[in-house]
Amino acid sequence: MTSEPLSRKRIVAAAIELIEREGADAVSMRRIAAELGVGVMSLYNHVPNKDALLSGVAESVLSEIEFTDDPAAHWTDRVRIQARAFRQIAHHYPRSTMLVVSRQLHSNAGLLPVERALATLRSAGFDGPEAVKMLRMFIAFIVGTLLREVGVTPSFAPMPATLRADQVDPELFPTVAELAPMLDRCDPDEEFDFGVELLVQAISVHRERAPGEPDALPGSAAPSPERLG
Amino acid sequence: MTSEPLSRKRIVAAAIELIEREGADAVSMRRIAAELGVGVMSLYNHVPNKDALLSGVAESVLSEIEFTDDPAAHWTDRVRIQARAFRQIAHHYPRSTMLVVSRQLHSNAGLLPVERALATLRSAGFDGPEAVKMLRMFIAFIVGTLLREVGVTPSFAPMPATLRADQVDPELFPTVAELAPMLDRCDPDEEFDFGVELLVQAISVHRERAPGEPDALPGSAAPSPERLG
């Protein structure tokens, strides 16, 4: 009747499909078992508990990131490509992304992106501590942006529904009222790219204050503001 | 016996205290009721359901942000102060922060921070769409950073426990292995400030490409890289 013999992989796949179809709240051991045409407790022969299953989901999604890194390319382009690769899976598994981003992984599954990113930053001339700081900046930006795109993240982000022209009091919040039309619609692709460019540029400028290898971003011999550091 | 008469405010307060003491997972209607020395269903006289209660928690935490905005100050300083004010409540309610940041608020409770931030950016000379984009950048960075600080957010962030010297394979992840000591310890205060400075600087540079009012950041007459935009 049931052709394939049940396995951790099949269970995780079913979980992902369920999450994408009905949302993370719909996930329960009973539901997944039903989806697989299987008794609930059979799952526990392949997965120690629900938490581990969700970690499996996160790992699985994370491992689908396609890294086509070209070490010969300019580091700014490599950063751009890596950032977009990361975002791409978030679009492929929008509802699972929340899970990926809000779980503390206890395996090496998520280390490959880190490895690639750090290697890229090192090749750009940053020393160890700098590369780590830059990476953290990028991760924070990407995580924050993806959370907003995926539909989580609250009103100061803000939600289209509430401030649609009416509702918001122009006396209390004049600027919000004025900019309401811009706040409730936006082009996610453009905003993401804009953010990446902003960060890349900021990093370029920062890098040149304490030069590593002479790998300058074309055209940016910018003196930097004193406030930095 | 019970002096005060039960109210939405008391319930929310109890929820916050419980979250901070035992974590968000410990929150249940029964648990909160017990904490208040009250029957479970009594809560429903003041709160429509659990979800609304959690929204109340988010609103309450958000409303405690202290904004001491000085419109006379330089806009870069105003941005710094607002960012730190936001982060301060995250430190005061670390476990509730996850909730604040991962919920879609459906009230105007979170609009005041937005108002202040947008007003600041407008005063710095940005037009509407630019101010909105900058705000979104800052929110993404702050949310992403706070999630990491609060202890959520996964291995590519990465978690101290797993890659402590051993565990990580130097063949597969040479850079990670090399930088492991820097990856598992960091100074959150310094990193946050660093990120804010990086963004402020990036925004300053961006602003000067399409000048608004002559409100230049002291010492930054930086030509900007062509790649931007």
Place this chain on the structure above:
DNA sequence: AGGCTTGCACGTACGCCGTACGTCCGTCAA
């Protein structure tokens, strides 16, 4: 004073949940 409305505290009950534990059965080695 008597009766009525209203609001709040509370108990019970239902249908979910995660999972500990015991049972049953097909397969394969000896």
Place this chain on the structure above:
DNA sequence: TTGACGGACGTACGGCGTACGTGCAAGCCT
């Protein structure tokens, strides 16, 4: 043939959110 073993499964327990009904006390109108 027999024994062990691994995986599928059922039952059961404690906890969850909450719909619904009950009872009590305070405020109102005559």
